[in-house]
Amino acid sequence: NSELEVHLPDESSTEQLGALVVQAVRSIGDGCVLHLIGDLGAGKTTFSRGFIRSLGHAGAVKSPTYTLVEPYEELQPPVYHFDLYRLGDPEELEFMGIRDYLETGAVCLIEWPERGVGVLPQADCAISLTMAEPGRQARLDAATATGQQLLDTLRK
Numbered sequence: 001n002s003e004l005e006v007h008l009p010d011e012s013s014t015e016q017l018g019a020l021v022v023q024a025v026r027s028i029g030d031g032c033v034l035h036l037i038g039d040l041g042a043g044k045t046t047f048s049r050g051f052i053r054s055l056g057h058a059g060a061v062k063s064p065t066y067t068l069v070e071p072y073e074e075l076q077p078p079v080y081h082f083d084l085y086r087l088g089d090p091e092e093l094e095f096m097g098i099r100d101y102l103e104t105g106a107v108c109l110i111e112w113p114e115r116g117v118g119v120l121p122q123a124d125c126a127i128s129l130t131m132a133e134p135g136r137q138a139r140l141d142a143a144t145a146t147g148q149q150l151l152d153t154l155r156k
């Protein structure tokens with residue numbers, strides 16, 4: 001089964017999902033690309049915060065709306081947190097050297113991947129967040145063997 005649905009009743013459960021996905025990523029032992037899909041306010045950054053904090057980052061985690069990417073290279077695995085909301089042209093990603101980010105065994109968390117279509121790498125797993133009453137609904141879709149391994153690990 002290549003999809004998984006989880007209900008997230010409050011903000012802290014969105015952060016906890018981030019922490020759970022970290023555990024699954026660690027057990028894979030390699031980098032991966034996670035797309036975060038959802039409207040403004042859906043919880044993409046909240047998920048990313050939970051993910052990045054559970055790897056040991058103590059500081060703030062904000063959407064890198066103006067810089068497009070925030071690196072967390074001190075973490076193991078390193079994380080690159082993208083927010084492509086203000087990306088003008090997907091080709092800007094080429095100039096940023098997007099391909100280099102992917103070849104380092106790092107995890108790429110990508111908010112607004114729709115804006116980078118054509119240049120952005122395929123997701124191993126797409127995480128979609130939608131409003132639910134109360135809270136949010138998360139749906140994880142595996143798109144590669146790595147993504148499938150991730151979901152299999154999460155189910156345990």
Ligand code: ADP
Binds near residue numbers: 014
């Ligand atoms: P995005 O990055 O998708 O634009 P944010 O992560 O910045 O969204 O968060 C939007 C808001 O939703 C925040 O105020 C956060 O506290 C709240 N939030 C996150 N997850 C949940 C949840 N599961 N239930 C209720 N509120 C949530």
Ligand code: MG
Binds near residue numbers: 044045063083111
């Ligand atoms: Mg955000």
